[in-house]
Amino acid sequence: MKKEIFLTISLVLSMSVTFGISKKETSTNIEQVSTSNTKAISNSEKNLQSPAKVVSPGEKLFKDKGCTVCHQVSTKLVGPSLKTIATAYVNNKKGLVAFLKDAGKPIVDPAQASVMHPQIAITKALPPNELDILVNYILSVK
Numbered sequence: 001m002k003k004e005i006f007l008t009i010s011l012v013l014s015m016s017v018t019f020g021i022s023k024k025e026t027s028t029n030i031e032q033v034s035t036s037n038t039k040a041i042s043n044s045e046k047n048l049q050s051p052a053k054v055v056s057p058g059e060k061l062f063k064d065k066g067c068t069v070c071h072q073v074s075t076k077l078v079g080p081s082l083k084t085i086a087t088a089y090v091n092n093k094k095g096l097v098a099f100l101k102d103a104g105k106p107i108v109d110p111a112q113a114s115v116m117h118p119q120i121a122i123t124k125a126l127p128p129n130e131l132d133i134l135v136n137y138i139l140s141v142k
């Protein structure tokens, strides 16, 4: 009889220990899952909140080549705004390509041409596909 009680107690004890551990493991797993879920949710929220921050290849080139130092989208800085440039070259992609290859004449602000002219060394050296992407970007600004 005493032996039976002892056996029952040790069985209950070992069961509770086993369950205790598995409980812990389960809750850790749940925590991990919920953490990664939260991360996934906050990532997708970020994407939803900032669609404007998706930078087009042309915009990236314009920035990477240093053009944004003097040109903003809609405000005149050192150079005319991209809107002003795009308006001046509307239906004249060829003219803009020629200007950026140093084969054309400035039409936007000729009096300031000496400030812009050194920059043409950069656009002139671009491979044709990149120059095309850059020109399309400038003309797309509205």
Ligand code: HEC
Residues within 6 Å of the ligand: 062, 065, 066, 067, 068, 069, 070, 071, 078, 079, 080, 085, 096, 099, 105, 106, 107, 108, 109, 110, 111, 112, 113, 114, 115, 116, 117, 119, 122, 123, 134
């Ligand atoms: C140091 C300042 C400066 C930087 C950097 C600069 N620009 Fe300019 N840009 C100007 C100024 C000033 C003008 C106005 C003179 C003119 O119209 O040529 C101008 C004019 C222009 C025009 C109009 C040309 C025309 O017909 O009059 C284009 C197109 C242009 N820039 C493109 C670019 C691109 C592309 C880059 C980057 C590779 C760039 N600029 C970098 C100052 C700058």
